Structures are given as structure tokens and as C-alpha cells.
Amino acid sequence: MSYAVSIIIPVFNQWHLTCDCLVSLQKTILRSDIEIIVVDNGSSDATMSQCPKLGTHLFGQRFTYIRNEENRNFGPACNQGARQASAKYLFFLNNDTIAKKGWLEPLLESMGKDDRLGAVSPLLVYPDSERVQHLGVTFAPGGTVKHLYEYFPKDHPVVYQERELQAITGAAFFIDRGEFLRCGSFFEGYANGFEDLDLCFELRAHGKTLRCIPESCFVHLTSQTPGRFDCDTVNAALLSRRHGHDLYPDLHVLVRNDGFCLNLTSWLMHYATLPKERRSTLEKEAHGMDSDALTALLHKEPLWEDGYERLARLREQQGDHAAANQLRWLRVRLCPSEKAYFLLQKSSQRCHDDLLYDYAKNFLAFLAKNKDKHQRTKMISRARSLQAWARAHDESGLVTLYEQWLGTQ
Template identity: 35%
Template sequence: MMNMDTSASTPAASVVIPLFNRVELTAACWESLVAHTGTAEVEVVFVDNGSADGTAAFLRGVAGSAALPVTVLTNADNQGFAKACNQGARAARGGVVVFLNNDTVVHENWLAPLAAELADHPETGVAGAKLLYPDGTVQHAGVCVNRWNIPYHVFLGAAPDDPLVSGRRAFPMVTGACMAVRREEFLALGGFDEGYVNGHEDVDLCLRYAEAGLRSVYRPDSVVTHHESQSEGRMAHCRANTQRTLDRWLDRLVQDDFNYDFPESERLIASDPLSIVLKIPAEDKRAAPPPATLRAEGLARELCRRGHRVRIHAVPDWDRTMDGCDLVLAVPGPRRYVPKPGPPCALLTDGTRDGASGAGYAAALSLADPFTRRDFDEFETSLRALARAGGCS
């Protein structure tokens, strides 16, 4: 491994960029950093994973540049994204480390919001940027979980000024294409898991931060253009990476994308928020969702808008833990959910039937579909009363 360091001063932040070929992308990324970072308090750490094109010569050139302090680490072969980032973080001298893909172009004032997020919010562990495709549409504005337990970019393809992507908010995950962390925290957590090969490292890292009680926060005021998946072999290990994530985090990967279907400014602050689990009679979450699933998602969306926390469990998930749950709502369908000891369980009805009698449910709660605001106010009052009444035995 070769190291070239052009500055002995201690920077406030270190931008770590893993590389493998595509020198033209690296050059464009570097030029944008010089144009839009503009401070000697920032260093750039390039980690070259054995590139065979003109990358080495390019790095020798920028290492002698006075524009920004530069450190270059060179591996003999391709060590992968996770290991390269970990190498860069260990070599970094800044208190904040920003991992940045080489297929990105940063915009004006891109770094300050990420650094400010970590400086001003001790509860934040990872800060992520708004990433745009070259055509200006959104590539990343937060990562959450779909009904198939898979993390995904929830606002992919949105307009850059869409209200849904214009507010600061916490997500379960943000993308590693541009994410900022505190260096010492990152190293204390073990860095990226090097068992992943060019995919899901960021998902795993954010979930480990969450396990440690730290949030991942999206900052829309940090804007970066991302060409996406430009590295050779980027998708070659997709199946294995996904399986590794599911094996480790399946209990944490519960659908939550309905939390983000409205602007953060529309979310109410509940004085006494409830944690609710919806049990839906969906046999196969990969099939087209039945009406019960869609109805449950609409209900979850409105409850989340009112400040509550909601999870959806389909049939394969019915035995998942309900730790911290205040209330269970069972949606009628071809499979009947049998109430279990623990939090109170109510049957959700449409007002035309009452299947709770003698079935072990604490109550039957009616909510017409579609529901009006008055209907939902009454329904929410019933939920609170049921939660206060205590659990099933």
C-alpha cells in the first residue's frame, strides 16, 4: 500500500473517496470538491483499489495540488468498498469523516449541513445528503423498508423540490454514496462490515448505529449529483449482500415506508404517542397486495401522520416480537389472527360486522373506509382507551 500525504495540519473533516478505475469520474468529482468545498480545514483521502486505468497518474497530480490537502492510499488489488472506506477512515485526521463515491459531483455548500448535523445533534450518528441523477430528479432522499422487508430509496425519481424531499428528517438508513459520521464513533462501531461486497454496507452500518441509539438523518440542504452504479462489478454480489442483511436484520426490517408519504411538516406531535402493530391477512407479501394490505397501509399512514409509531405484520410475520407495543389491530381476511398474551388486541371492522365476539379480542373497533377526520378522531380516542385498559392474557 502506498501513501502520499501533502499536509501536516489537522483538518476538521476528511472526505474519503474509494476508487476503482473510471478516472474521468474521479476527475469530475475532484473538480467539484475544489470548486464547492473551498476550505483548508478539509482533507480528501483517496483510496485506490488497484485501478488499471489512468487513476494512479491522476492521483499523483492532485497530491501535489495546493487546492485541498490530499492523502492517497493505494492497494495492489480491489479490496471492495467497505474495506477501502475503513482504510480511509483510519487514515483520516478529521473529526468528521464523509464517505463519498467517486461518481458524484458535489454542489455549492454541500459539506456544511452534514458537519452541522453532527455538531448540533448528538443524537444523530449518520448524516446523509440529497442525491440527484444527472437529469435533476432525486436518486436518494432517505432509505426505508418496503412490504417485502427490503430497504429502498423511497423517493427515487421525485422532483428535487418536491415537499416530500425538502425537509430534514430521520430515516432508518441513508445511502453510503454520501454520508457523514464522527470518526471515533464510526471506528468504535467497527466501521463498515467488510463481509459485504459493494452493496448493503450502508444499510448494515445505519442499523448498527440505530442499535446503539443513534439516528440516521437526511439533510436536503446538502446536494450532490450521483451517476450511480458506475463501478465495475457494482451489482455482481447483490443477492449475497441482500441475504446477509436479511439474515442479520430481518427482525428490524419491518415495513415503514408509509411513515414518509407526507411532508415532515405535516406530522403532528402526539401528546401520548402509541406504538401499534397491524396484523394483516396477506399470505405472500411478494404477491399483489390484497385490499386488506392497502387498507392497513392507509391506516398506518394516517396514524403516523398523527405522531404514532406503526408496524405492519403479514402472516409470515405474525410471530415477530411485539416488544414496546401498546396495541394490536387485526385486519379481517382469509386468515384469522389469534390474539396472543401481551398488549390488547382489537379486531378492525368496517362497521358492518363484528367478529370479536368470543374470539379472544379485547374489542371490535369500527372505522369506515374511506374515513373522515371526525371518524378518525373518534377512532383514535378508542385506540387510546383500549391501550390504557391493559393487555390480553
Template identity: 35%
Template structure:
């Protein structure tokens, strides 16, 4: 029972200090109507517990300051503070705690409505045992169902994900009406011993509007104290009404995981099976470094790795085997017959191809093995990457959480300059994006980079693997677009961080002849097929940016590769540059009556190409060349449009 006599006499001295048992601390930011309703409900409830009320205005822009001045004049036990800038829940609560007088601190959201007996029930539990440092209430949604009855952890949708037990159940759900210890209770209504709060250093202010209470409760438990939930204290809660409540969710999650992964128990959902596919081409040093990061940085357990060698000059499979021996992983060399079974216990499979099949073809070799083994996901990972902590876990957990997602991609950062963002969900730059957008937000996007791309196996089985006719570049764009056109979503998860060297096999994008060739040719094929209006932008970019840059550098080989790319596109040739697939027959049929005109224009283009290579600086030749290119593309588009009408 509560010793109310000890605290029942409130004495006012010269400093107008009140002797109180509980200091109720309410941080507010706007939402004045909610604050009024919360404070009014507290004042109306009769309680034996002497309390004071501290309201911290976290730089509200509405009429909140006027109301707080009024309420503090009306009631001597109400004090108010104002932050000049919005600092978040932890800072506001810590500031309130610093001027508190009570033995207990009661942190309360302003979007709550306490019911009679709420305060007495919390204090009664705390007074029962000095080891009880934190007591949480039962929180109800406005419709009367349970929002909070204690917090547990599970491993999805994040590797360490706190969740409200019995959320959505009726308020009289039997299991939710039993007092018990938990690892965590919510600070939407949380009673804390002030001496313990001070001993713990208060809320960690690195958390901003999220997980401050989770981290605090875990630190309390780690220090040997108890965290208790009582169903006798009941509060209605309009969850997360504060503006900007989730603006910092990604940094908060990352901080929580860095501190507490492996230290708390959680409800385990069986991990899906993942095959990591890494394609190597003359980059064994990078490949071994990528493999090493997977086994050193990842805590995900149910996966295996397929390394596909795209006919590199040297067969270094022995190095892969030696690496596996060093890290204690099983190694299998795949020749003609693919093993019929995989255990998904971190084993590594190596397959060396007789010919270079490009990025798409190499990835597909690994994907086919993964599908044969029953993998739930395939993670395409460039060999010139180093993964961040839990990169795979974050990808899989998000894909599992959203059922309509086909592909999830990582945030890419430059390496070794890891502060620069290379892919932010909308833009890609090997040198780093000057103004990266939404770096710390999970986004529904149009594409993600194939340097780190998780794909659901069910999607691959139903809608096909990567395009192999591109050979290099735009395979990732195409499969993302295909997924979206089939009604699936593509997600960007910045929690999954992968450091990407970029261009280790063939140089930076559009910075080598081979990159110029595939970048130009495949961009034209891609935009012509999927975004015809943008194909003209692509041609303008080549004329105004790519060509002048090559000419100014005197890069004859790069210029020749760029012009060959345009020619092969116009002749509908795909595949590797050394042995392009001649698509002339079917293509010429699509031109219908424009065949002779197209052929004549193409011959003119070849003459202009030769002249341009002899004298790259002649503006008249450049203009004539690109005018001819635009006319040829118009004929291609018109021919394909007529083809569809005929169908």
C-alpha cells in the same frame, strides 16, 4: 452554528499533518473521468470547513494511478492509497478511515458532483447534537429528480428491502425538503463521527459493494445514536457506475436479512395468499420433516398447506393431525367436498386419494383447492425437501416484483451434503453439480425444478394445470415451456434455498426400474413434442450411456423397464406404467399411409427387444434395435408433420 474558529487554522508541522475537521474519503475503481469531475467539483467549491481528501484506488486498471499521483503532488491535503487487488467499497473505506485525521469522516462516491454548501450543511447538522452520528445528503439524478432523500424498508421485492424515499420526485418535492431522522441514509454521501465509526468497527467487510451503509446505519441506530437526512446538502449522483457493482448482491441480501429481519420497521405491503402443495407417496417421515421446516423456517404468514396422499400403503393422516396439534395449526381432512373457504393462516388440509395419480395428478388435486380458495400463488414443494430460511418469502416477493413472471423456482441443494448445489438455474443433478454456474444470481431461465416451484394462480387459471399423462417426470419442464411459449418469464431465485433429498419415493433419477421407465419414456415424449431435433440426442444418450450402464451392472429389471419405456413411447402410450393409456387409434391415424410399414417395424422391434433381453451384450442386436427405433421415430415425426399440413 459551526464553530469555524476552532478549525479554521490549518497548521503544518514537521510531519506535514493538517488539522482538519472533515476527512473526505473517496474509494475509486476505474472510471477516471468520473473521479476527475468529482474531485474538481470539491476543489472548486469554497467552504469554511477545513478538510483533507483521501482517495483509495481499489486496483484500477486505467490511468487512475497516474492521476492520483499528480493530484496528491499538487495539493498537500490530498492523500492517496492503492489496493493491489479490488476489495470493494467497505474495505477501501475502512482503509481510508484508518489513516484519517478529521473529527468527521465523509464517505463520497466518485460518481458524484457536490454543489456549493454541501459540506457546510452536513457538518452544521452534526455539530448540533452529539447524538447525531450520521448525516446524509439529498442526492439528485443528472436530470434533477431525486435519487435519495432518506431510506426506508418494505417487504417487497425482498422480505427486508431498503428503498429510497421519494425517488424520481422533483428536487423541490416538499416532503423531500424536510430534515428528519431515518433508519438509513446512503453512503454515496454520508458524514459520520469518526469516534462512532471506530466504535462500530467501521463497515462490515463481509458486505461487498452493497448494503454496507444500510448495515452500518442500523448498527448506529441500535447503539442509540441518530441518523439524520438534510436536504440542504445537495449532490448529483450517477448511481452505481462502478464495474461489478452488483456481482455480490445475493450474498449481501442474505447477510442483511440474517442480521436484521424482525429488528426494523418497514412499509408493509399486504402479503399475497399462497397455498403450499405437498404430494406424498409412501414417504411420511419425509413429508412430516418437510412440513416441520415450512413452519419453523418460514416467516411468511399468509399461506396454508395441502398435503395430497397418492394412495400410499398406510394412511397416516393421524400423524399429520398430531403434528398440527403440536405446532398449533388447524387441521382439516378433505374427503369428497372441498371446503369452500380458507383463511390462509397456516392451516393444513389433508386429502387421501384412492389411486396413485402421479406427481402431476397429485399436485393438481392441491392446485384445484388453492384456486377455489382464491390463492394468488401455488407453491409446489416436494415432500423430500427441507426449506431454508424465508424460502417462500423470497419466491413470492420476486414474483410480485416482476409482473410478467409466471413461475419462480428455488436453488436446490443436496441433503444432507448441503454444500453441493443440485439445481443452479440451468442444470439438475441429485448428486450435486460439479461446476454450478451463477449460483448467486437471479436468472431468467428456461425451466425450474418442480421440487420447489411457485406458480401464479392467474397463469394456472388461464393456461391450465400440470400435465397428468406423463405421470412422473417432465411435468415441470412442460409447464415452464408452456409459460414461456405464452410470453411469460421463468425466474430462478437463489435466495430461496431448498434442501432436496432427491428420489425418496422411487430412488434417484434413472437409478431404479421405475425411474428408468418414466425418465426415458417421458423424455422422448417431451422432446418429440417440443424439441424434435433433440429427440435424436435423447436416443443417442440412451444407446451410449443408459443401456451400457444397465448391462454392465447386470440390472435386468432396469433394462426391461428402459426397453418397455421405448416401446410404450413408440406405441404412444402414456399414464402410469401399470395401466398405460392406449393412444393407438388417434396415433395410427396420424401415420396415414405409413401405418403398415410402421406396424411391421414395430413387430421387428419387439423381436429385437426380446433378443436383447436374452443376450444384453450383443452389439449387433443393440445396433439393429436402435436403428429400428430411429426409423420409427422418423415415421412418427413425418406423420405428425403431414397431419399439420393437412390442417
């Protein structure tokens, strides 16, 4: 049979995740020309006994199970699945994902109508929140990797802006099979990380671009494989050697195109923020608003920092301390500051949320270490380097941003 898409799922243990992923695919795939290939990297749980049975039950002859006796890591397992695949398009998918209705056609349509596209990804959202986990990979000045508009509401207009990207995640990576092979497949020198970024840079070197297609959506449980980040330092160094010259900061460009500004925390982290004029307008609009109206306004303006604390205090007055704590959690994710982490720690303590309390406490301890003379000197040196880069590239807004930060030291 001729297949349109080969879905390749590398797995290592976590059978319950693979089971849920396969069931969600069966419920949402409405055509018969899709094959599913699971590459088992030496799982020691129920995967070996249960996966072939369930896969065949759900998909019949369209399902293939490949068993490795050892963990070959993400890249080699994906390449192994790709060699087995026969479809025009390959869709590399993590097993910690849940497909949502209507995910397939938008990906096919986007690839079919734009020859410049090398690969696309669906929108990935966090479970039980309908908030963005992945809308594309972006790079802050200095090369820090970030997920664009992470924790924004998934229905926010900015999510649906069409934009070209430097990179997309390998958690859900949809690519033309021929293009994948021309780029040399996933480079196998990485250990469970950065293979996706490497392939994206190869695609761009071949004149292709990348996009996230928000009309296609998956829930992503994120980084469920034990030891997922153990080799990040080594992987990052390898990516830098192979493609460091291809990487360019684009976070400030993307947020500026969407009407936002770039800001800096005291620990030199870049994040998107609202222009001063819009913040002033929101403060006036919010005067006298009840909690429902403030909730709607924050949904519309998720970068409105003061709005989170304003609404959190109203929730506490209503006796809903858990809701107040979640608002402060969102604030540290979207509008990070030392004050925001302090408020989250106190709030988590009041409502006995040990997980968020420890998270805030540990981060505040990290910030305290950054205040010693040695660390401050390192940060000041880094800020000056970033300012020099901005000046050399005629980024006057960034030059001013680093000047302002240095003026506080």
C-alpha cells in the same frame, strides 16, 4: 494541520468520474481544514498515474493517495482511508458524485446541533433532472429496500420534511470519526453492497438516529462500478443474519406522515400514492388546463398518476413525442402499473427510444411470467403472510390493502 473533515473516496477504475468528482470538490470547498483521501482499489486505467498529480494540484498537502495492488472492495477500502484520516468527521463519498455549491456547512451544522445524530447524508439527485435519487433508505413490508421519494422533484416540500431514518446510503455518508470506530467501522464481510445498511443498524443499536440533509446536495450518477450488484443476494442474506431482527417496515409510516397512502401493484410492489380525495380534486382542477399549467401541477403533485398520461397526450398533440415518452417513464417510476409499462413501450417505439423500449418490453415479459399458476400461488402466499404480519402489528390500513389485493386474484 488539524482537519475538520476527512473526505474518503474509494475508487476502482473510472478515472474520468474520479477526476470530475475531485474538481467539483475543489470548486465547492471554501475552507482549508478539509483533507481528501483517495483509496485506489487496484485500478488498471489512468487512475494510478493521473490521480496523485491532479489531487496534489487541486489540494496540495491536504490530498493523500493510497494505492492497493488488488481490489479490496468498498468496505475495506473505506476503513483503510479512515485509518489514515485525522479529522473529527469522516465523509465517505463515491467517485460517481458531483458536489453542488454549499454542500458542506449544512452537514457540519446538523451534526453539531443534534447529539442524537449518528450519521447524515446529503440529498442525492439524478444528473440533468433535478430529481431525487436518495433522500433516505426505507423498508417496505416484507423487507424490500427502497429509496424514499425517488424521482420526486428536488424542490418539492416533502423533500425538506425533517424525518428520522433507519438507514442512509454509503454513496455519501457523513459520520463522526469516534462514532464510526465505536461501531466497528464498515463490516468487511460484504462485497460492494449493504455495508452502509449494516453500519446504520450498528449506529441505531448505539442509540443514534440518521437523517438526510436536503440543504446539502450532490449529483449522483449511480452504480457506475461494473458488477456493482453481482453479490446482492449473498450480501442481503448476510445482512439478514446480522441485523434481520433490527429491521422493521417503515415505508407506510413515512408516507402516511407526509399525507400519502401506500398502494400495491399487481406484482406486490409497494409504492406511495395520493389519497382518493386528492386525486378527485386534481381531476377537477386539471379540466381544460394547457400543457404549461399541467406541468406545474404535476411538479406540485408528482404522485398524480393520471396527470402523466393527460400531459403526455398533450405533448404528442404538440409533436413533442420525446417529452411524452419521458413523462411515461416518470409514471412507471412513480406510479407503477402494468398499463403504465405498456404505454411506455408503445411510446418508446413511436419515438425510437430503444433503451426505454427494451426496458418496458423486458419488464412486461417479467409480468407475463408472474401470471402463470406457480408464480401466482407464490404471490398469494406472500400476500397472506404480509397480511398476517399487518394484523399482528395492528396495521389496519395494511390489512385492508392486502385484502383488496387478494380479492383481485
